[in-house]
Amino acid sequence: MSDEAEVTALGSESTGRLTGLEKGLPGLGHDRVDLASIAGAGWNLLRGDLPLPACTLGRKALEHNSKRMLRFLEAFAPNIVLCPHGKTTMSPQLFQRQLADGCWGISLATFHQLRAARRLGFDRIFYANELVGLQEIAFVLQELGADPAFDFYCLVDSIDGVERLRRSAEQSSPGRPVQVLVEGGFPGGRCGVRTVDSALDVARAVHASFPHLCLVGLEGYEGVLQTKPKDERQTAVPSFLDILLEMIRACDAEGLFNARDRIMLSAGGSSFYDLVADIPRYLQLSRQVQIVIRSGCYLTHDSGLYARLFEDLKQRNDIAQATHLSFEPALEIWCHVLSTPEPDRIVLGAGQRDFGHDAGPPVMLKTAQRGVCTRLLAAGSYEIAIINDQHTTIKLPVGHGLGIGDMVALSPSHPCTTFDKWRLIYEIDDSYNVVGAIETFF
Amino acid sequence: MSDEAEVTALGSESTGRLTGLEKGLPGLGHDRVDLASIAGAGWNLLRGDLPLPACTLGRKALEHNSKRMLRFLEAFAPNIVLCPHGKTTMSPQLFQRQLADGCWGISLATFHQLRAARRLGFDRIFYANELVGLQEIAFVLQELGADPAFDFYCLVDSIDGVERLRRSAEQSSPGRPVQVLVEGGFPGGRCGVRTVDSALDVARAVHASFPHLCLVGLEGYEGVLQTKPKDERQTAVPSFLDILLEMIRACDAEGLFNARDRIMLSAGGSSFYDLVADIPRYLQLSRQVQIVIRSGCYLTHDSGLYARLFEDLKQRNDIAQATHLSFEPALEIWCHVLSTPEPDRIVLGAGQRDFGHDAGPPVMLKTAQRGVCTRLLAAGSYEIAIINDQHTTIKLPVGHGLGIGDMVALSPSHPCTTFDKWRLIYEIDDSYNVVGAIETFF
Numbered sequence: 036m037s038d039e040a041e042v043t044a045l046g047s048e049s050t051g052r053l054t055g056l057e058k059g060l061p062g063l064g065h066d067r068v069d070l071a072s073i074a075g076a077g078w079n080l081l082r083g084d085l086p087l088p089a090c091t092l093g094r095k096a097l098e099h100n101s102k103r104m105l106r107f108l109e110a111f112a113p114n115i116v117l118c119p120h121g122k123t124t125m126s127p128q129l130f131q132r133q134l135a136d137g138c139w140g141i142s143l144a145t146f147h148q149l150r151a152a153r154r155l156g157f158d159r160i161f162y163a164n165e166l167v168g169l170q171e172i173a174f175v176l177q178e179l180g181a182d183p184a185f186d187f188y189c190l191v192d193s194i195d196g197v198e199r200l201r202r203s204a205e206q207s208s209p210g211r212p213v214q215v216l217v218e219g220g221f222p223g224g225r226c227g228v229r230t231v232d233s234a235l236d237v238a239r240a241v242h243a244s245f246p247h248l249c250l251v252g253l254e255g256y257e258g259v260l261q262t263k264p265k266d267e268r269q270t271a272v273p274s275f276l277d278i279l280l281e282m283i284r285a286c287d288a289e290g291l292f293n294a295r296d297r298i299m300l301s302a303g304g305s306s307f308y309d310l311v312a313d314i315p316r317y318l319q320l321s322r323q324v325q326i327v328i329r330s331g332c333y334l335t336h337d338s339g340l341y342a343r344l345f346e347d348l349k350q351r352n353d354i355a356q357a358t359h360l361s362f363e364p365a366l367e368i369w370c371h372v373l374s375t376p377e378p379d380r381i382v383l384g385a386g387q388r389d390f391g392h393d394a395g396p397p398v399m400l401k402t403a404q405r406g407v408c409t410r411l412l413a414a415g416s417y418e419i420a421i422i423n424d425q426h427t428t429i430k431l432p433v434g435h436g437l438g439i440g441d442m443v444a445l446s447p448s449h450p451c452t453t454f455d456k457w458r459l460i461y462e463i464d465d466s467y468n469v470v471g472a473i474e475t476f477f
Numbered sequence: 478m479s480d481e482a483e484v485t486a487l488g489s490e491s492t493g494r495l496t497g498l499e500k501g502l503p504g505l506g507h508d509r510v511d512l513a514s515i516a517g518a519g520w521n522l523l524r525g526d527l528p529l530p531a532c533t534l535g536r537k538a539l540e541h542n543s544k545r546m547l548r549f550l551e552a553f554a555p556n557i558v559l560c561p562h563g564k565t566t567m568s569p570q571l572f573q574r575q576l577a578d579g580c581w582g583i584s585l586a587t588f589h590q591l592r593a594a595r596r597l598g599f600d601r602i603f604y605a606n607e608l609v610g611l612q613e614i615a616f617v618l619q620e621l622g623a624d625p626a627f628d629f630y631c632l633v634d635s636i637d638g639v640e641r642l643r644r645s646a647e648q649s650s651p652g653r654p655v656q657v658l659v660e661g662g663f664p665g666g667r668c669g670v671r672t673v674d675s676a677l678d679v680a681r682a683v684h685a686s687f688p689h690l691c692l693v694g695l696e697g698y699e700g701v702l703q704t705k706p707k708d709e710r711q712t713a714v715p716s717f718l719d720i721l722l723e724m725i726r727a728c729d730a731e732g733l734f735n736a737r738d739r740i741m742l743s744a745g746g747s748s749f750y751d752l753v754a755d756i757p758r759y760l761q762l763s764r765q766v767q768i769v770i771r772s773g774c775y776l777t778h779d780s781g782l783y784a785r786l787f788e789d790l791k792q793r794n795d796i797a798q799a800t801h802l803s804f805e806p807a808l809e810i811w812c813h814v815l816s817t818p819e820p821d822r823i824v825l826g827a828g829q830r831d832f833g834h835d836a837g838p839p840v841m842l843k844t845a846q847r848g849v850c851t852r853l854l855a856a857g858s859y860e861i862a863i864i865n866d867q868h869t870t871i872k873l874p875v876g877h878g879l880g881i882g883d884m885v886a887l888s889p890s891h892p893c894t895t896f897d898k899w900r901l902i903y904e905i906d907d908s909y910n911v912v913g914a915i916e917t918f919f
Contacts, residue, residue: 052496052497052498054494054496054918055494055596056494056592056593056596056597056918058587058589058919059589060589060592061612062588062592062612062613062615062616062619063612063615063616063619083610083611083612084612085612086588086589086592086610086612086613086616087588087610087613088587088589122866122867144866144867145500145530145826145867146504146528146529147500147501147502147528147530150498150502150504150528151498154497154498155498164815164826164867165815165816165826165881167813167814167815167826167881167882168525168528168529168813168882169525169882170503170504170505170525170526170527170528171504171528171529173504173505174504174505174528177504177505192816192818193816193817193881195880195881195882196816196881199881199882220818222819224818225816225818225824225863225865225868225870226815226816226818226824226868227816227818228818229818229819259863259865371609371610372609373606373607373609373668374607374634374635374638374667374668374669375635376634376662376666376667376668376669376670376671377664377671382667382668384587384606384607384609384610387835387894388893388894388897388919393829421667421701423667423701424564424586424893424894425564425586425587425606426667426668428667438637439607439609439635439637439638439641440609440610440611440637440641451830451866452829452830452866455830455898456897456919476496476498477500477830477898
């Protein structure tokens with residue numbers, strides 16, 4: 036209980052950076068706001084205290100997901116850490132919650148995300164991307180030199196990339212090596228060296244750049260494969276992980292890892308982290324292996340892509356079955372019915388600027404009429420007909436009973452592309468009271 | 478020249494609402510920024526002064542597009558005004574530029590947009606949507622009561638909607654009527670009454686609500702039809718406009734319009750505004766007709782959807798041909814080549830969180846190597862293979878010559894879904910000097 040109270044307190048800490056013009060803020064009242072005043076305002080969503088559309092996070096689902104993920108990974112091996120991908124939420128309050136619950140650090144993907152996280156006080160950052168721009172590299176070197184607590188890791192997948200990093204570090208040395216992992220990829224994929232030979236070439240270049248650079252491990256992102264059909268990805272993901280293991284073994288055999296205490300292997304997006312957590316059972320290297328998993332979407336889960344991928348995970352993983360692993364969708368977009376222009380058609384006041392639909396349309400989760408919430412029609416009994424910027428048109432059976440001004444909650448697929456549509460997201464309890472709020476920095 | 482200088486000055490006025498953590502801000506330097514300091518910083522994009530990805534607006538293209546659109550509409554009839562859709566950019570600096578160039582007001586689509594525009598000082602707002610939420614209505618009534626300069630218009634498409642507005646206005650009267658237009662729609666479309674009879678029913682309900690509400694005109698949005706195949710939309714759009722005219726004539730014949738000075742007809746998104754501007758030639762009503770066109774995308778144009786739709790417009794419209802109407806794409810996303818993992822494949826450091834691809838992928842417009850900009854391969858000579866949140870993978874002919882750290886500019890399709898990915902957008906001149914910046918409030 037005391038743990039939860041602490042997390043809640045952390046989760047309400049404002050950065051003082053709200054402009055007062057965030058989407059979702061009520062119209063009547065003061066222009067300058069902070070998160071604490073929102074948590075204490077006594078607002079209730081169903082009572083109509085929030086203008087719509089508004090984005091909400093269910094606090095109970097959030098706490099459940101955050102703790103369950105860490106407990107699940109703990110069940111595998113002691114040297115597995117969770118460094119959740121912060122690009123999903125880009126919310127300092129959620130980063131703090133994740134760290135308080137036991138996460139090891141925060142993964143990020145872009146310079147903007149890195150700069151924001153540093154300015155917001157986060158110390159351990161796994162930059163799960165190639166760091167290429169000279170200004171971006173200079174920023175990292177400056178931060179490394181200025182703050183001994185800054186623990187930073189980034190990726191390289193080419194000798195050119197190693198050279199760019201090394202030259203910059205030579206010119207403006209931060210007084211300690213930049214910690215680097217070689218990224219492994221697969222043909223037809225995204226970044227990453229394609230073969231063991233190329234991995235060795237790049238690893239040798241990093242090794243030779245010591246003490247400017249320091250080779251600490253190997254990285255791969257199997258999540259790119261999640262768009263493949265199920266039967267294909269069931270073999271493609273393990274095959275790719277096997278190649279990563281071949282690469283890391285080859286680099287270790289040649290003594291290329293500069294770090295003395297451990298060799299880091301990082302993989303695991305939000306779909307196949309169980310397969311990555313399983314690796315310590317069969318990977319033996321010259322030093323202790325630290326597995327860094329980077330899932331970002333577990334925290335809010337979803338009602339689409341990750342819900343489906345999680346069903347696959349439960350089917351294939353004994354530990355998930357034995358521990359009854361579960362996640363709950365925490366993220367909802369609430370909007371009004373604006374129009375009922377035809378008997379079988381309603382138009383909602385939320386669209387692709389309020390939720391992502393890159394991984395499929397959202398699920399129409401709940402409706403509320405006159406302040407009372409009711410579960411809606413089953414999946415398949417309605418059809419999302421048109422998604423525009425600020426509207427969604429839905430086809431429903433005639434006699435659906437929804438009217439103008441009624442409220443609808445949509446639960447999206449792929450949380451990343453919904454989080455980035457909101458600067459301010461409300462935390463609600465089971466009775467739809469606003470019990471907090473979080474900021475995002477996209 | 479003096480006009481242009483004035484516009485430029487207006488366009489640099491900061492709202493004081495930058496947080497210092499906006500995407501695209503350099504890493505080295507002060508945390509608190511305003512637009513004036515950016516305009517005076519002496520940065521150059523190609524020299525590497527900006528971290529990437531960054532979003533830029535070409536100032537020359539912007540000025541060209543802004544002025545050309547107004548001149549084009551002036552060529553039709555004197556009582557046609559442009560009330561550009563502000564949802565496209567949600568930028569106070571661009572709204573100011575549009576108003577300074579002669580626009581009549583700003584159209585908006587959501588409560589958030591309305592609240593932000595009011596707080597940022599905009600007086601004439603065409604709310605091109607149904608206003609349904611009780612809190613949202615209360616905000617409008619309060620603003621109407623508090624500020625005589627606030628000139629506000631909104632839509633209704635149902636008797637329920639009229640009743641919600643009327644009851645609220647009765648309970649908290651702002652001392653003047655809320656100006657309302659009936660929205661006309663078409664079967665299978667979005668909002669709007671489907672028949673002349675329904676239009677009359679809703680118009681009568683508004684008329685009967687005077688002096689709480691005041692019926693000022695009729696509205697329709699033909700832009701929903703732009704997704705239809707070309708041959709279909711060529712007949713569907715004029716047919717829909719004909720129905721709107723039938724509706725407005727019927728309401729006028731019954732004397733339902735409360736406003737004495739004019740009857741307003743608003744239509745015209747970014748694709749068919751020429752057809753709307755042509756209406757005064759054949760519409761005779763009992764009072765002067767004011768045509769309110771709401772195009773939003775002309776200001777930046779694009780390299781996809783609107784570029785194609787504009788070609789159709791030029792083909793069908795004599796005035797566009799006679800006046801050599803043209804628009805230039807002004808919006809670009811600049812990013813680094815992060816990886817060249819295979820001979821025919823590069824990975825860029827920008828993705829669907831930096832540009833929209835709801836209306837097709839962006840065009841790969843330019844490349845820059847060692848500070849020098851070169852036009853790239855023709856369309857069709859490359860393929861956008863994967864678009865992820867923060868990466869785009871492109872297939873190119875082997876021997877493309879691009880290397881890690883080279884810069885690429887992408888020109889998106891559909892500006893709305895690219896603007897909303899950025900809080901800060903740089904204005905650049907032809908030499909890629911940063912000559913200003915704008916904020917957005919999504």
